[in-house]
Amino acid sequence: MRHIAIIGSGPAGYYTAEAAQKHFGDDVRVDIFDLMPVPYGLIRTGVAPDHQSIKGVSRRYEKTALTENVRFVGNVAVGRDITIAQLQELYDAVVLATGAPEDRELGIPGEDLANAFGSAAFVGWYNGHPKFAELNPDLSGSTAVVIGMGNVALDVARMLSKTDCEFEGSDIVSHALEALCQSKIERIVLLGRRGPHQIMMTPKELGELAHLECAAPHVAQGDLPDEAEDALLEPGLRKSVTILRQFAATPEHIRAEKRIAIEFAFFAQPKALLGDGKVEAIEIEHTELVKGRAVGTGETARLPADLVISCIGYRTTPIPGVPFDQRAGRFANDEGRILPGLYCVGWAKRGPSGTIGTNKPDGFTVIDKIAEDIASGTLGSAGKKGRAGFDAYAAEKGLDVVTFKDWKKIEEAEAKAAREGAPREKFVDIEAMIKAAN
Ligand code: NAP
Numbered sequence: 001m002r003h004i005a006i007i008g009s010g011p012a013g014y015y016t017a018e019a020a021q022k023h024f025g026d027d028v029r030v031d032i033f034d035l036m037p038v039p040y041g042l043i044r045t046g047v048a049p050d051h052q053s054i055k056g057v058s059r060r061y062e063k064t065a066l067t068e069n070v071r072f073v074g075n076v077a078v079g080r081d082i083t084i085a086q087l088q089e090l091y092d093a094v095v096l097a098t099g100a101p102e103d104r105e106l107g108i109p110g111e112d113l114a115n116a117f118g119s120a121a122f123v124g125w126y127n128g129h130p131k132f133a134e135l136n137p138d139l140s141g142s143t144a145v146v147i148g149m150g151n152v153a154l155d156v157a158r159m160l161s162k163t164d165c166e167f168e169g170s171d172i173v174s175h176a177l178e179a180l181c182q183s184k185i186e187r188i189v190l191l192g193r194r195g196p197h198q199i200m201m202t203p204k205e206l207g208e209l210a211h212l213e214c215a216a217p218h219v220a221q222g223d224l225p226d227e228a229e230d231a232l233l234e235p236g237l238r239k240s241v242t243i244l245r246q247f248a249a250t251p252e253h254i255r256a257e258k259r260i261a262i263e264f265a266f267f268a269q270p271k272a273l274l275g276d277g278k279v280e281a282i283e284i285e286h287t288e289l290v291k292g293r294a295v296g297t298g299e300t301a302r303l304p305a306d307l308v309i310s311c312i313g314y315r316t317t318p319i320p321g322v323p324f325d326q327r328a329g330r331f332a333n334d335e336g337r338i339l340p341g342l343y344c345v346g347w348a349k350r351g352p353s354g355t356i357g358t359n360k361p362d363g364f365t366v367i368d369k370i371a372e373d374i375a376s377g378t379l380g381s382a383g384k385k386g387r388a389g390f391d392a393y394a395a396e397k398g399l400d401v402v403t404f405k406d407w408k409k410i411e412e413a414e415a416k417a418a419r420e421g422a423p424r425e426k427f428v429d430i431e432a433m434i435k436a437a438n
Contacts, residue, residue, distance in 0.1 A: 003091040020367050021067060022364075023367045023371055031071050031091070031387055034075075037406070044426070049170040052171070057356060092382070098344075099346060122156060125176060146188060170422065186260050190264050193268065195267055196219075196224055217247040270310075280304070280305065282308060285298070286299045313352050331348055343370065345365075413427075
């Protein structure tokens with residue numbers, strides 16, 4: 001019997017567990033640890049609340065979770081409750097699937113001003129992440145600037161634009177729904193440091209902006225490159241650029257029918273956030289592309305900004321003693337191998353890119369590496385204590401472990417508390433989750 005500990009119960013964690021089952025069959029026991037009492041990581045707190053069909057993938061993870069050889073071990077923080085070294089004593093392999101939960105910083109003056117947030121915080125707020133439930137963004141101003149031209153920037157712009165009715169069927173938490181319904185924002189500027197041909201937005205997500213009840217996307221014709229140049233783009237990006245062209249072709253009087261404008265501002269990089277305690281404006285510098293990179297032209301401008309949300313990517317949280325690549329913001333690894341017996345998958349391995357499905361091959365690859373390392377003797381012979389060893393440790397330390405069965409009780413309580421038409425009303429604090437589990 002071999003024992004694997006996976007740290008993090010998001011997509012990367014569950015695909016790894018599924019791969020372990022498929023590879024080792026009954027000869028493996030997998031414990032999936034999470035510091036939250038609830039599973040599924042970004043599926044719960046990252047994926048936009050109005051994208052319920054994407055969240056449906058958790059049913060696949062549940063299938064894995066309900067098998068004999070996989071166990072959810074919630075409410076256990078690695079680092080606080082147990083160290084990596086202790087886990088390595090108990091398990092043959094430890095796989096870090098901890099994602100990239102921290103915001104990358106802009107590194108510009110004024111970043112700490114009130115009402116300027118990173119996307120991890122803002123997305124966490126509307127998705128009910130306990131760490132950000134009290135964020136309380138001020139939505140009483142008229143202009144929001146969203147920095148970045150990726151799918152997270154789109155999620156944020158969409159959330160800031162939707163009406164009460166458009167949130168029907170979503171699992172947006174009540175505190176955010178109430179605040180967003182009172183929002184006075186009527187101008188959302190999406191700020192890109194490069195041009196339309198360099199956006200990171202995928203067509204389906206970008207296209208959603210055309211179907212909002214009270215908001216319309218604004219793209220200036222003059223910002224678009226010559227259409228013939230689109231032919232050189234890879235097909236997905238070409239589709240996105242075609243959508244930008246459709247936005248630009250929409251007559252002004254049609255756009256003006258919508259109360260909220262979502263403006264695309266290209267070739268503009270943030271230089272400073274300005275304000276007296278609270279953000280009031282953003283200073284930008286115009287850019288031009290030099291060998292694909294944004295280079296400042298020296299020409300600056302000031303945009304009013306009552307709210308700033310920077311959606312420029314994420315970083316993995318370092319763990320003491322685990323080699324870390326500071327520049328890339330993830331664990332230093334060679335195809336998922338960090339140190340003998342210690343591995344990583346998903347965003348913790350490759351940084352914050354790709355779709356949920358990208359984590360599937362990641363999980364299968366790391367299990368292949370573990371199998372190779374078992375075969376070569378790197379992981380020593382079988383005989384580690386695994387689950388039984390952890391249970392003894394948890395009992396001795398008095399850890400309040402939340403099991404998958406407990407999670408099902410939390411899930412049931414959240415479903416019961418749901419608004420009409422919504423799948424759930426999430427608990428936004430850990431104590432309430434644990435209370436529901438008990
Ligand atoms: P992303 O796709 O990497 O986009 C980040 C954006 O931030 C880019 O436009 C980038 O511009 C810009 N940026 C980076 N540093 C900057 C700086 N210092 N100043 C100004 N702009 C800066 O990241 P993301 O939007 O956070 O998404 C992360 C991953 O999750 C992606 O793979 C995304 O597709 C996925 N996701 C998918 C969905 C969905 O499918 N529905 C939803 C959300 C997220 P440059 O290109 O110039 O660097």
